[in-house]
Amino acid sequence: MLASTVSQSRARANGVQSSAPSDVPPAWTRTDRLLARATAWALFGLGLLYILTTTAGFVIAGGLQAPIVDPAFALMELLILVEAPLIVMLFVSLHPYAAPKSRSFSLAAFGLVVVQRVLVASHGKH
Secondary structure (H helix, E strand, O other), rough: HHHHHHHHHHHHHOOOOOOOOOOOOOOOHHHHHHHHHHHHHHHHHHHHHHHHHHHHHHHHOOOOOOOOOOHHHHHHHHHHHHHHHHHHHHHHHHHOOOOHHHHHHHHHHHHHHHHHHHHHHHOOOO
């Protein structure tokens, strides 16, 4: 038995909780996997719709130099707003899978995604 395991066992026996990261792999439940998979596939599908909408917008506008106009532009904005909570949900569902040593990076990535999504959602609101 390793010395660190023995000391952790003694600490638990004495009622002391350790805040040190353990080498035990995180518990990623079946629900977590299903949620992550469904969210990723939904984002993939919405991404394909966004590509099709952008292409149609350029065709309607008459070329790559002209700005995309409604209804394509409105649909593109709607797709972005629908994607926003799905991206956050994907990060939430993947966080439990992060290695214990990398959890702070996963949490930082989640925070940055939330900030980015709030900025995108609030863009254009005056």
